[in-house]
Amino acid sequence: MQLHDYRLAETIKDNKTITTGQSTIQPDEQETQTELPTELLEVILSQLTLRDNVRASAVCKSWLAVAISVRMADKPPWLMFFPKFGDLYEFYDPSQRKTYWLELPELHNARICYAKDGWLLLYKPRTQRVFFFCPYTRELIDLPSLELTYQIVAFSASPKSPNCILFTVKHVSPTVVAVSTCHPGATEWTTVNYQNRLPFVSSIWNKLVFCNGLFYCLSLTGWLGVYNPEKSTWSVNSVPPPKCPENFFVKNWWKGKFMAEHNGDIFVIYTCSAVNPVIYKLDQANKVWVEMESLGGMTLFANFLSSYARTDLLGAMRNNVYFSKVRFYGKRCVSYSLDNGRYYPRKQCYDWGEQDPFESVWIEPPEDLSTFL
Template sequence: MMSGKRKKKSKSLSIKDNRRAAAEVKRDNLELQTWADLPAEVLELFLSRLDVGDNIRASAVCKRWCSVATSVRVVDQSPRLMYFPKIGNFYDFYDPMQRKTIPLSCQSWMDVVFAMQKMRRLDRDRIFSLFNPFTRDLITLPSFKRTYRNAAFSCAPTSTGCVILIFGRVGSSVLAISMCYPGAKEWTTVNYYAVLSCSIMCNKLIISNGLFYCLSHTGWLGVFDPLDCTWSVLEVPPPKCLVESSTSKNWSKEKFMIEHKGNIFVVHICCGEDPIIFKLDLTLMEWKEVRTLDGVTLFAGFLSSHSRTYVTGIMRNRVYFPKVRFYGKRCISFSLDDHRYYPTKQCRDLVEPNAFENLWIEPPKDFA
């Protein structure tokens, strides 16, 4: 009898030992597991919720994470470079990401242009309109009776709070700023006496954090607040090269101003040399030359500019200019990583007159 009890007790201990050993093995296996062992479904759910920057950083964990991160990554689409029609009733839209040109018929737009020109001849006023070449939507603004130099709008004209701004001048010392909005019946104009340090020859115009920034041909930066109608000149001395280039024959075509997430960049080009890029430091109130864009892509234009944080790898840390070569297959760009233009020896084309008429434009999300 005692022998049977011992056997049962021994068997019971054996089962417990086996369970304990299995638990220890399972615990050891869990301790050996890494983040790379997460199920694919969990990885996809986790990585798809990250913005593109964090997604790219997460892809460096391991090959498996890289594969999943790439599969759920959504990159920014680049703007299109719009060419005004030269022959026929088509605009050309160049896509730098796919390196191809897309023609778009503009016959209906041409009819509108002819009608507006006829109206202008009748009343001698300048007719302003906002036209979307993708949707063919047209917003007509009040007639404008002054001469002007630059115009811009704060956001999409279909958005509430859109402000259209026109810079002009009266005589040699007065800056005239005119405003209106879609649906307005007339323009509101306010005159400002120009500060001696800032020429009223407003050259470039961008929007940043609701403010209009205007770069003069001498490199000084003026700021207009449309909410309280105030105009001021930042006490930031311009870089020496911008001041020196103000006497150049092509001074208006050697500078670009681009906004990116509240930061203001100025790109200065000179034929045969690498472009110089400056970033405005509002804390120190000075322009700083930058050697890298930290992966940002700038699309510089004389009439409009854009920026992107996340585009395809080959396009990152570059500046794209408003000029296409090789039958619409290559857009002139400068790589800050390689310190060279692509295609090579094309920088001289940037100051051609027709390059001044091209502009970068934001396509609809579903545009193909």
């Protein structure tokens, strides 16, 4: 996009009148003529280079405000789909509504476990192989093998970080769990059994996040287990489970919940068929889940295995929950607006019991698009 320079033939400061070669325009009139809908202006200015963004900010006060907000805008994660057959993987950008493709034969017969910081954690059931993989650089990091049955796995940071820890938990009995941990470079997993004061059942429908140095695991029934890797301690939090929607206890009800963290806060999203999603935030001080009517401009990206939270996105994406499902032949991601209290596209609420939990995952966007087909 090129911004045209308008030369001013004369400027009279005393009466604040601006004279062009053809007509005289008052400042208020000039600003009115350049007005565009804010959301449209955000989309246009977000496509500019930094240099052109700065130039655009000089047009008027409203353009300045939008240019600065877009200049600092965060990027949403992309949705990566795992094919049932073949090695061609689809990547969907929800902000631009564009789809990209990559051939990744390294992932053949692999099952996605988790995603964070642009890295995938994968598992090959036949060989019990566990490994990290970055789809953008094709870098692969092997880990000690581990048998994963019905438990899920998460990691704390990029495998390039010295703080990277992998964590998984499975119940041995209603009152005993086995916690397994590992780190890149280790030769084996470390497994320790812990006694529970409260019942905790593990399954592939549990949710895991790493927040403030702790792993939080939301169980099938809504109890929150907490593991401290530094102290090697495990406990089931006494916070009562989040209140479920009225129609939540139907077939496959446990599949419609998601968990994310942001800046030390933990959020849980409950969905159920045609019922509007219910979002809770953990109040750790008062040991209670608080229902949220607004996200305060934050955007949540919900997925079975790993969910994300973002701030400073474009206006149209704020205060929304984006789900890992794309409709209309890849043209639009299913989302729910808290401002409008409805799904987009309309009547596109989804029965999560019908979706394969391993078919997609949110992942950090690439810095360079040249690797895509």
